Amino acid sequence: MDHQAKPEVRVLDAADSALPLLLDEVRSVLQARTEGGDGTAGNRPLISLATGGTFTAFFRALDAEVQQGRIAASDFVGTHLDEYMGFEPERPGGMVHELLLRCPALRGMLARGSFFRVPCHGAEGSLRAHEERLARAGGIQLQFLGIGRNAHVAFNEPGASFDNGFHVTTLAESTRADAKARFVPDQPPRRAVTAGLKSILGAERIVLCAFGSGKAEAVRAMLQGEVGSHCPASVLRKHKNVLVLLDPAAASSLDLDAIAGANC
Numbered sequence: 001m002d003h004q005a006k007p008e009v010r011v012l013d014a015a016d017s018a019l020p021l022l023l024d025e026v027r028s029v030l031q032a033r034t035e036g037g038d039g040t041a042g043n044r045p046l047i048s049l050a051t052g053g054t055f056t057a058f059f060r061a062l063d064a065e066v067q068q069g070r071i072a073a074s075d076f077v078g079t080h081l082d083e084y085m086g087f088e089p090e091r092p093g094g095m096v097h098e099l100l101l102r103c104p105a106l107r108g109m110l111a112r113g114s115f116f117r118v119p120c121h122g123a124e125g126s127l128r129a130h131e132e133r134l135a136r137a138g139g140i141q142l143q144f145l146g147i148g149r150n151a152h153v154a155f156n157e158p159g160a161s162f163d164n165g166f167h168v169t170t171l172a173e174s175t176r177a178d179a180k181a182r183f184v185p186d187q188p189p190r191r192a193v194t195a196g197l198k199s200i201l202g203a204e205r206i207v208l209c210a211f212g213s214g215k216a217e218a219v220r221a222m223l224q225g226e227v228g229s230h231c232p233a234s235v236l237r238k239h240k241n242v243l244v245l246l247d248p249a250a251a252s253s254l255d256l257d258a259i260a261g262a263n264c
């Protein structure tokens with residue numbers, strides 16, 4: 001019995017081959033607005049970014065597109081998935097700090113109020129206000145996602161409820177270990193503010209990338225294991241418009257024949 005939606009899975013020859021596809025995803029939401037919109041600022045699509053090594057090359061590529069005028073930063077509104085607890089943008093190691101470093105074009109958006117930061121102190125009222133702000137902007141049209149070794153998405157660690165909105169969470173030890181390098185000589189934080197799985201499922205389209213053999217088991221569990229809170233990424237099988245981009249190493253534990261529509 002399988003009532004779940006099937007993510008589209010594409011196994012690329014290498015991680016870099018994802019770059020033009022990711023930029024096309026951005027262009028396509030901007031294009032849809034031009035064709036269908038009334039041109040008012042309220043109609044700009046909202047694009048939500050994931051941070052981390054998986055997207056470093058994409059941020060640089062996006063920045064180059066904006067600097068060279070092929071994508072206009074004024075054509076969309078931006079946001080992101082998560083932030084370490086208490087990390088303001090100027091604090092190294094933080095998600096917004098990383099985004100601004102890799103994609104300086106976002107600085108202008110932040111200054112103009114067209115990039116919505118996740119409230120990093122996690123006060124309940126600020127999280128609900130953030131959700132309302134996203135809703136007022138029309139909701140997230142395009143959500144980029146990475147995946148953790150333990151199959152977390154954003155910072156929804158194994159055991160996270162499928163019904164959560166933005167909330168404060170405690171990071172798994174494997175997540176902290178993977179983040180260690182960005183905080184040396186300090187210890188990685190223990191807590192973060194994150195979009196919940198319900199927030200993520202609210203996006204119109206989701207594009208998840210996973211590269212490298214370290215992600216292979218998480219990718220298998222996401223696409224071919226049981227759907228459940230033990231595997232947060234498996235929630236994506238409840239969404240009807242998901243694209244998963246993998247390199248061969250990240251796809252190496254999958255039974256590709258069993259994935260209908262797998263494009264290898």
Ligand code: F6R
Binds near residue numbers: 050052053145146
């Ligand atoms: C970061 C985030 C995380 C990462 C995941 C993979 O905003 O939401 O879920 O996407 O930990 O991280 P990398 O890409 O560094 O392997």
